[in-house]
Amino acid sequence: MDVQRLELLRELAERHSITEVARATHRTPSAVSQQLKVLEREAGLPLTERSGRGLILTDAGRALARSATDVAVALARARAVWDEFRNDATGEVSLVTFPTAGEMLLPGAVRSIAAVPGLIVNCTDKDPELSDFPALTAEYDIVLAYSLRGQLPWGGRGLTVVPLMTEPLDVGLPADHRLASRSWITPADVIGETWIGAPTGYPFERILHQIEQKAGSQITVAQQFADLRVIEAFVVAGLGIALVPRYTWGGDQPGRLVLKPLRGVDAERQIVALMRPDRAERLAVRTVLEVLRTEAARVQAKHALIP
Amino acid sequence: MDVQRLELLRELAERHSITEVARATHRTPSAVSQQLKVLEREAGLPLTERSGRGLILTDAGRALARSATDVAVALARARAVWDEFRNDATGEVSLVTFPTAGEMLLPGAVRSIAAVPGLIVNCTDKDPELSDFPALTAEYDIVLAYSLRGQLPWGGRGLTVVPLMTEPLDVGLPADHRLASRSWITPADVIGETWIGAPTGYPFERILHQIEQKAGSQITVAQQFADLRVIEAFVVAGLGIALVPRYTWGGDQPGRLVLKPLRGVDAERQIVALMRPDRAERLAVRTVLEVLRTEAARVQAKHALIP
DNA sequence: GACATCCATGTAGTAACGCTACACACTCCG
DNA sequence: CGGAGTGTGTAGCGTTACTACATGGATGTC
Incomplete structure (x- = not known):
C-alpha cells in the first residue's frame, strides 16, 4: 500500500x-525490481510477467497502475492546495512543443511567465x-x-487534455496567383493545382484527402x-x-504570399496541451497553462483584427 | 508529501x-508531533496553532487535511482493486450499532457473513x-x-452515508385500548392520551412535536x-x-401490544450506515454493507407480508 | 554454435528515516 | 500552589530502501 x-x-x-x-x-x-517485488508480495498476486528478456504487466498490474494514477492525482492536488495557500506557483515546468506552436505562442508566454518570480519554464521543441x-x-x-477537429486521439490513454486554440488552415498562394484576389476558396477552385504537402502521416494529409473527395x-x-x-x-x-496554418505563417514573405480561407472542408487544427493528470494538478503547471491560454487568445484576437 | x-x-x-x-x-x-513538524516544514506554512494547552488547525491545515482524505480514498480504492482481483473480501470489519438496529439486523447479517471465509465482523452496541x-x-x-426523514445531519462532515432502510414509527397501544381496533391513527385521535417518551434529544421527540402541532x-x-x-x-x-419502530418491537408481548400506523405526520426514521470515505472503499466493508442492505430488505419484506 | 548484449534479479553493506523513552515547558483547575 | 493535562525537544535504536556488484536468461550476430 506504499505510494512510492x-x-x-x-x-x-x-x-x-x-x-x-x-x-x-x-x-x-x-x-526498482526489489520494490516491485515487495508490492507484489503485499498484493498477493503476480503483477508482472516475463516476456522475452523484458517483462509486461498482468491485468491486475495494469488495473493497479490505473488506481496508482488516481493516488498520484490526489497527492498532486494536496500539493496544489498548499501551494495555493502560500500563493506560490514556484518551481520548474518542462514543456515540449512542435515548432509552429512554439514560434506562435512561446515567446509571448515565456515573457509573461518571467514576471512570476520563482517560476521557470524549460522549453524544447520536437519534430x-x-x-x-x-x-x-x-x-x-x-x-x-x-489534432484535427473532432478527433482527440489522446483521450483514451488517461491523459489530461487542455484545448488552447483552434487554428484555421488556409490555402497559401503566391501573390500573383489567379486565385489571389478571391476572398475564399472552395475545393472546386483548386482542381488542377500542384500542391506542396507535408510528409506522410501529418494530419494535413487528411485535409488534402477531403479536398480530393469534395472536388472529385x-x-x-x-x-x-x-x-x-x-x-x-x-509557394x-x-x-x-x-x-498553411493561419496564425503561424511567416511574416518574412510580406506581400509575396497570401492566405485564403478554405470553404466546404473542415480545415482547422486544434492545438492542445497534453499532460499526465497528476502533473496537471501542480499549481506551477496550471499557471503556465493559464498563460498559454491567454497568449493563444491574444494571438487569435490579433489576427481577427487584420483579416 | 508523505502520505503517512x-x-x-x-x-x-x-x-x-x-x-x-x-x-x-x-x-x-x-x-506524532515530530512528523507533523516535518510536514509543516515541507509545506512552508503553519498548519497548527496553540490554543490553551491543546492545539487547533489553521485554515491551511484544515484544507490540507481535506485533501488528505482524497488521498486516503484513492489509496483505499487501490486496495479494493487488488482485493477484487483476488476476489478476496478478507479482513476484520468493526461495527457499532444502536440497540434496536442491532437486534433487528445483526443476527441475520452476521450469519450471512459467517459464510464468507476470512471475513470477520466485530460488532458492539452503543447507546x-x-x-x-x-x-x-x-x-x-x-x-x-x-435520522428522521429528509434530515441527514452527517453529510456535512465529509462522511459516506449509505441508507439501509426506512422504518415507520407506529403508535403502540395496549390490546384493550379504545383505538386498538382502528386500522390507522391521526394526531387528532390521540388528544388527551398520556405518552411514554424517549429521553430528551432523541429524534422521536420531534415527531411528538409534530403531533402536537397537527392536533393543536x-x-x-x-x-x-x-x-x-x-x-x-x-404500554x-x-x-x-x-x-414504536415497526420492525423492531419485541415479539415478547404477543397479543398484548398492537401497533397502528400514524397518518398525517412524517413518522419514520431512516437507518443508515455511516463511514469515513476511505474505509467505505474496502472490499470487506463493502461486502458487509451489501449483506446489511439485503438483510434490511428481508426484514422489511417480512413485515410487509403480515400487516 | 559461441559470443556479446541487454534484460531482470539476487546478495552484501550502508545511509536515512521514524520510532521509543525520557525530560521539559506550558496551561488549566481545584 | 501543586497535579494533571497538554505539546515538544533529545538520544539511541531498529527498520527500510538504496547502491554496488554478481548471476541467470533470452536475443541477435559473426
Whole structure:
C-alpha cells in the first residue's frame, strides 16, 4: 500500500522496462525490481510477467497502475492546495512543443511567465514526425500537440487534455496567383493545382484527402516538407500551393504570399496541451497553462483584427 | 508529501489532540508531533496553532487535511482493486450499532457473513444518547445510525452515508385500548392520551412535536425511557401509549401490544450506515454493507407480508 | 554454435528515516 | 500552589530502501 511503490508500478506501465523506470526515477534497476517485488508480495498476486528478456504487466498490474494514477492525482492536488495557500506557483515546468506552436505562442508566454518570480519554464521543441505526443508526457510536464477537429486521439490513454486554440488552415498562394484576389476558396477552385504537402502521416494529409473527395478530382502533391518555412518559400516561388496554418505563417514573405480561407472542408487544427493528470494538478503547471491560454487568445484576437 | 504524515494530519483534524492521534495510531505523542513538524516544514506554512494547552488547525491545515482524505480514498480504492482481483473480501470489519438496529439486523447479517471465509465482523452496541454518531466513525469501520426523514445531519462532515432502510414509527397501544381496533391513527385521535417518551434529544421527540402541532393540543409525556423494552412494558401495563419502530418491537408481548400506523405526520426514521470515505472503499466493508442492505430488505419484506 | 548484449534479479553493506523513552515547558483547575 | 493535562525537544535504536556488484536468461550476430 506504499505510494512510492505504486508510483513505480505506474512508471513501469508507461515505460515498459525496469531499466527505463530506474533511469527516469534516478535509481538502480535493482532497487526498482526489489520494490516491485515487495508490492507484489503485499498484493498477493503476480503483477508482472516475463516476456522475452523484458517483462509486461498482468491485468491486475495494469488495473493497479490505473488506481496508482488516481493516488498520484490526489497527492498532486494536496500539493496544489498548499501551494495555493502560500500563493506560490514556484518551481520548474518542462514543456515540449512542435515548432509552429512554439514560434506562435512561446515567446509571448515565456515573457509573461518571467514576471512570476520563482517560476521557470524549460522549453524544447520536437519534430512531430519523429515523436509520439502521448509518450512525451512521461518526460515533460506539458506537451503541446495538435489534432484535427473532432478527433482527440489522446483521450483514451488517461491523459489530461487542455484545448488552447483552434487554428484555421488556409490555402497559401503566391501573390500573383489567379486565385489571389478571391476572398475564399472552395475545393472546386483548386482542381488542377500542384500542391506542396507535408510528409506522410501529418494530419494535413487528411485535409488534402477531403479536398480530393469534395472536388472529385485527384490532387497532385509535388513536394513534401515538414518545415513550414520551406513550404512557404516554394509557394512564393510559384512551384505550388499549400495548406498553411493561419496564425503561424511567416511574416518574412510580406506581400509575396497570401492566405485564403478554405470553404466546404473542415480545415482547422486544434492545438492542445497534453499532460499526465497528476502533473496537471501542480499549481506551477496550471499557471503556465493559464498563460498559454491567454497568449493563444491574444494571438487569435490579433489576427481577427487584420483579416 | 508523505502520505503517512498527511494521514496523521487528517487524524488530528478529527481527534483534535496529538495525544489522541497517538493513541489511535499506536504511537507516542512525540512521534506524532515530530512528523507533523516535518510536514509543516515541507509545506512552508503553519498548519497548527496553540490554543490553551491543546492545539487547533489553521485554515491551511484544515484544507490540507481535506485533501488528505482524497488521498486516503484513492489509496483505499487501490486496495479494493487488488482485493477484487483476488476476489478476496478478507479482513476484520468493526461495527457499532444502536440497540434496536442491532437486534433487528445483526443476527441475520452476521450469519450471512459467517459464510464468507476470512471475513470477520466485530460488532458492539452503543447507546445513541451517549454517543455522537459521526465521531464514532473514527473508531469503527461502520456506524449504524438513524435520522428522521429528509434530515441527514452527517453529510456535512465529509462522511459516506449509505441508507439501509426506512422504518415507520407506529403508535403502540395496549390490546384493550379504545383505538386498538382502528386500522390507522391521526394526531387528532390521540388528544388527551398520556405518552411514554424517549429521553430528551432523541429524534422521536420531534415527531411528538409534530403531533402536537397537527392536533393543536399539548402532549403529556409521563415517562422517558431509552430502552424500547421498558417502553413496551409500560404500554402493555396501560400506563400510556408510545411511538414504536415497526420492525423492531419485541415479539415478547404477543397479543398484548398492537401497533397502528400514524397518518398525517412524517413518522419514520431512516437507518443508515455511516463511514469515513476511505474505509467505505474496502472490499470487506463493502461486502458487509451489501449483506446489511439485503438483510434490511428481508426484514422489511417480512413485515410487509403480515400487516 | 559461441559470443556479446541487454534484460531482470539476487546478495552484501550502508545511509536515512521514524520510532521509543525520557525530560521539559506550558496551561488549566481545584 | 501543586497535579494533571497538554505539546515538544533529545538520544539511541531498529527498520527500510538504496547502491554496488554478481548471476541467470533470452536475443541477435559473426
